[in-house]
Amino acid sequence: MTTIETDTTGADAATTPAPTAIVQKKQSPWRAPAAFLVMGLLLAIVGAAQSWSVALGILNMSLISALMAMGLNLQWGYAGLFNAGVMAFTALGGLAAVVVSHPPVWEALAAGGRSMALSGVILVATIATIAFAVSTLKGRMRKFAVVAIVVVGYVLLRPVFADAVSSIETVDPARTGFIGGLGLPIVVAWPVGGLFAAAVAWLIGKVALGLRSDYLAIATLGISEIVIAVLKNEDWLARGVKNVTGLPRPVPYEIELQQTPWFIDLVTRFNAGALEAAADAAEREAILRQLVIENAGNFVKLAYAGLFTVVLLIILALCVRALNSPWGRMMRAIRDNDEAAAAMGKDIKARHLQVFVLGSAIIGIAGAMMTTLDGQFTPGTYNPLRFTFLIWVMVIVGGSGNNLGAVLGGFLIWFIWVEAEPAGSWIVQMLSANMDPQSELYRHLQDIAAPFRLFVMGLVLLIVLRFSPRGLLPEKVRHS
Amino acid sequence: MPDATDILNALVLMTNFVFVPALAYGSQLALGALGVTLVYGILRFANFAHGDMMAFGTTLTILFTWALQAAGISLGIFPTALLALVPAIIIMAIFVIGIDKVVFAYYRKQRAAPVVLVIASVGVMFMLSAVVRFVMGTEDRRFTDGDRFLVRALDFKKWSGLDEGLAIQTTQAITVVVSLVVVAALFYFLDRTRTGKAMRAYSDNEDLALLSGINPDRIVMVTWILAAALATIAGALYGLDKSFKPFTYFQLLLPIFAAAIVGGIGQPIGAVVGGYVVAFSEVMLTYAYKKFATYLLPETMAPKGLLQFLGTDYKFAISFIILVLVLLIRPTGIFRGKVL
Numbered sequence: 028m029t030t031i032e033t034d035t036t037g038a039d040a041a042t043t044p045a046p047t048a049i050v051q052k053k054q055s056p057w058r059a060p061a062a063f064l065v066m067g068l069l070l071a072i073v074g075a076a077q078s079w080s081v082a083l084g085i086l087n088m089s090l091i092s093a094l095m096a097m098g099l100n101l102q103w104g105y106a107g108l109f110n111a112g113v114m115a116f117t118a119l120g121g122l123a124a125v126v127v128s129h130p131p132v133w134e135a136l137a138a139g140g141r142s143m144a145l146s147g148v149i150l151v152a153t154i155a156t157i158a159f160a161v162s163t164l165k166g167r168m169r170k171f172a173v174v175a176i177v178v179v180g181y182v183l184l185r186p187v188f189a190d191a192v193s194s195i196e197t198v199d200p201a202r203t204g205f206i207g208g209l210g211l212p213i214v215v216a217w218p219v220g221g222l223f224a225a226a227v228a229w230l231i232g233k234v235a236l237g238l239r240s241d242y243l244a245i246a247t248l249g250i251s252e253i254v255i256a257v258l259k260n261e262d263w264l265a266r267g268v269k270n271v272t273g274l275p276r277p278v279p280y281e282i283e284l285q286q287t288p289w290f291i292d293l294v295t296r297f298n299a300g301a302l303e304a305a306a307d308a309a310e311r312e313a314i315l316r317q318l319v320i321e322n323a324g325n326f327v328k329l330a331y332a333g334l335f336t337v338v339l340l341i342i343l344a345l346c347v348r349a350l351n352s353p354w355g356r357m358m359r360a361i362r363d364n365d366e367a368a369a370a371m372g373k374d375i376k377a378r379h380l381q382v383f384v385l386g387s388a389i390i391g392i393a394g395a396m397m398t399t400l401d402g403q404f405t406p407g408t409y410n411p412l413r414f415t416f417l418i419w420v421m422v423i424v425g426g427s428g429n430n431l432g433a434v435l436g437g438f439l440i441w442f443i444w445v446e447a448e449p450a451g452s453w454i455v456q457m458l459s460a461n462m463d464p465q466s467e468l469y470r471h472l473q474d475i476a477a478p479f480r481l482f483v484m485g486l487v488l489l490i491v492l493r494f495s496p497r498g499l500l501p502e503k504v505r506h507s
Numbered sequence: 508m509p510d511a512t513d514i515l516n517a518l519v520l521m522t523n524f525v526f527v528p529a530l531a532y533g534s535q536l537a538l539g540a541l542g543v544t545l546v547y548g549i550l551r552f553a554n555f556a557h558g559d560m561m562a563f564g565t566t567l568t569i570l571f572t573w574a575l576q577a578a579g580i581s582l583g584i585f586p587t588a589l590l591a592l593v594p595a596i597i598i599m600a601i602f603v604i605g606i607d608k609v610v611f612a613y614y615r616k617q618r619a620a621p622v623v624l625v626i627a628s629v630g631v632m633f634m635l636s637a638v639v640r641f642v643m644g645t646e647d648r649r650f651t652d653g654d655r656f657l658v659r660a661l662d663f664k665k666w667s668g669l670d671e672g673l674a675i676q677t678t679q680a681i682t683v684v685v686s687l688v689v690v691a692a693l694f695y696f697l698d699r700t701r702t703g704k705a706m707r708a709y710s711d712n713e714d715l716a717l718l719s720g721i722n723p724d725r726i727v728m729v730t731w732i733l734a735a736a737l738a739t740i741a742g743a744l745y746g747l748d749k750s751f752k753p754f755t756y757f758q759l760l761l762p763i764f765a766a767a768i769v770g771g772i773g774q775p776i777g778a779v780v781g782g783y784v785v786a787f788s789e790v791m792l793t794y795a796y797k798k799f800a801t802y803l804l805p806e807t808m809a810p811k812g813l814l815q816f817l818g819t820d821y822k823f824a825i826s827f828i829i830l831v832l833v834l835l836i837r838p839t840g841i842f843r844g845k846v847l
Contacts, residue, residue: 107622234831241553242553245553245761245764245768248764249761249826249830250827252824253821253823256821412633419629420629474640474644479637481636481637481640482634485630485632486630488626488629489627489634492626492627
């Protein structure tokens with residue numbers, strides 16, 4: 028193993044994520060803590076200057092983004108797999124949140140549940156027959172058999188499935204029109220989201236892994252579009268573009284919190300000074316009311332942040348351990364020189380499939396967490412620029428191959444993504460300060476603020492790729 | 508048995524709703540895929556920015572169209588955009604060569620892995636799509652003028668006496684004709700001219716081509732010029748035919764890649780064939796054949812459902828499914844392109 032381990036810098040250029048790094052400079056051990064300190068300061072500045080509610084909002088999405096970046100880093104940084112389908116796994120996690128936590132719609136299940144189950148049986152039977160045919164037949168016979176089974180399966184499935192779909196979707200379509208879920212606590216959906224994503228990743232991996240990385244990228248990009256198309260159109264499953272709203276929460280609701288004695292007590296204790304300064308009891312009451320309303324929102328966000336941090340720390344610990352274990356060494360050996368690794372008896376295909384499934388599972392968990400945070404599942408909002416390529420920017424900028432780098436990338440890039448829009452508006456305001464508000468150019472300038480963030484993202488990616496191709500926190504290569 | 512009029516009606520129906528739209532869409536995809544395939548063949552990376560390059564080229568075309576219209580210049584029954592294409596292509600070529608100098612040239616010199624170039628192209632994609640939105644906003648824009656129809660449904664009905672009308676939009680006809688001209692010119696260039704031959708040699712075997720004294724910088728520059736021209740033409744034709752909306756150009760990336768890979772990436776002829784394969788499959792699989800069947804079948808057998816294989820919303824899925832099928836059966840595409 029030692030020969031491969033020490034060979035990482037001079038690795039095969041075709042598979043190394045950061046082949047432009049030639050000389051390995053010694054890294055300061057303070058680099059990561061310093062970077063995170065700066066990140067914390069940035070959030071604190073937003074908290075003080077804009078509002079703590081905004082800062083906490085950024086923090087929550089940063090935690091989720093960091094998790095997604097870690098999942099992608101597992102695939103790209105550890106194994107050099109170009110997954111351009113991050114969006115699909117995020118959305119599958121979101122689907123899990125609906126399927127697990129939404130209460131079941133009994134009327135719809137009574138109307139179409141049986142034929143839906145039957146179509147499920149037909150589907151499984153078709154797949155099983157195909158698997159049987161593939162394993163027993165050979166050559167031309169096999170191709171014919173597979174095509175014949177697919178055709179027969181489709182002909183059998185189509186009417187049963189159409190019947191199931193129409194009977195489910197006609198049940199109160201304005202409110203439900205879908206089968207609902209299991210009605211379990213939504214936190215259960217997080218691991219289930221991971222499982223959903225893992226299952227689909229396994230299927231994708233079986234088809235697309237083993238191709239060169241450009242092709243894998245295009246294939247996964249395509250599959251992610253298919254997954255979103257299915258989620259948008261299969262209304263019986265999760266209402267499609269009609270969205271599922273009002274998903275249950277793992278944290279208290281603001282309204283309830285505002286009535287809860289212990290929370291009011293807590294706010295009173297923290298703001299004793301401001302309350303004492305009040306002139307009379309009525310004013311005191313009014314100030315307290317205001318403070319309780321303000322702080323309830325922040326408390327909810329903090330509760331989410333706590334939950335997300337726990338998940339992030341657990342997965343971070345697992346990833347760091349995995350990277351520093353013999354398994355991690357093997358993955359990097361495969362990434363840097365798959366032929367040498369294969370010669371040493373490593374099963375490249377199986378390892379790639381494994382790491383692809385694991386990384387996708389993490390993204391699925393993050394997807395479920397995001398839908399939990401939103402409280403709704405909206406398939407129409409999944410867009411590859413935001414949910415695939417932005418995550419890529421996070422990994423590249425943070426430092427591929429380094430878990431802390433991925434986390435930092437998630438935080439920093441999400442921060443820039445959110446803050447670029449106000450920054451864009453500010454620039455526009457500066458530019459158009461002396462303009463006539465009725466003029467064409469003025470009105471046009473107002474529309475520029477929104478795409479400004481895309482521009483900044485592209486610029487950040489290109490600059491980092493050019494001048495620090497290994498990211499802000501580069502992968503540590505140990506020579507032993 | 509259906510009589511002759513019914514058969515004619517059915518044929519006209521298919522021509523109107525399947526053949527003509529698929530032919531136009533296929534031509535647009537073919538031009539897009541040619542650009543992707545050229546960049547892949549010569550520069551050896553999958554250019555994710557190609558969709559947004561198309562959008563940028565179209566933006567230039569629209570701006571020049573507006574300028575020409577403002578100057579009172581038009582092409583009569585043809586859209587003014589055809590004239591605007593010429594300056595748009597020139598500016599676009601300069602712009603794209605500039606992008607290459609600023610972004611891609613560095614990684615080529617470093618002999619970086621192709622994947623690094625792909626990621627760099629993602630960065631270019633982000634910035635280009637932002638620039639397009641800066642200039643054009645995000646709403647739909649129609650910039651076609653001149654005559655809307657070459658053949659009108661009503662005129663056709665009157666002329667033929669059939670129940671079904673045939674309508675051919677000017678933009679559809681122009682798309683097909685322009686694509687034919689462009690593809691013919693490109694193949695002539697690649698097959699007959701010195702530079703074209705040099706490009707093919709470079710694509711087949713870089714080292715051998717360099718040994719025989721081919722100037723790589725020139726090859727790269729010509730490739731980008733061709734890619735810029737193809738992207739602008741493909742984008743403008745697509746925008747004329749449908750409408751211009753920045754985000755749809757990003758979504759075109761998938762069918763374009765599918766077309767290039769299905770045909771055999773790196774093979775220009777494959778890109779053309781792949782474009783039509785993807786377009787015809789998309790249109791034919793999402794068309795509802797109910798009316799078609801009604802013409803041909805006796806009344807008692809009239810179909811109840813729409814007779815649609817897949818909902819229109821699964822269009823993107825189709826291009827990808829074709830991609831997977833072709834790759835499973837013939838991993839290098841129809842025309843044996845480069846191994847990805």
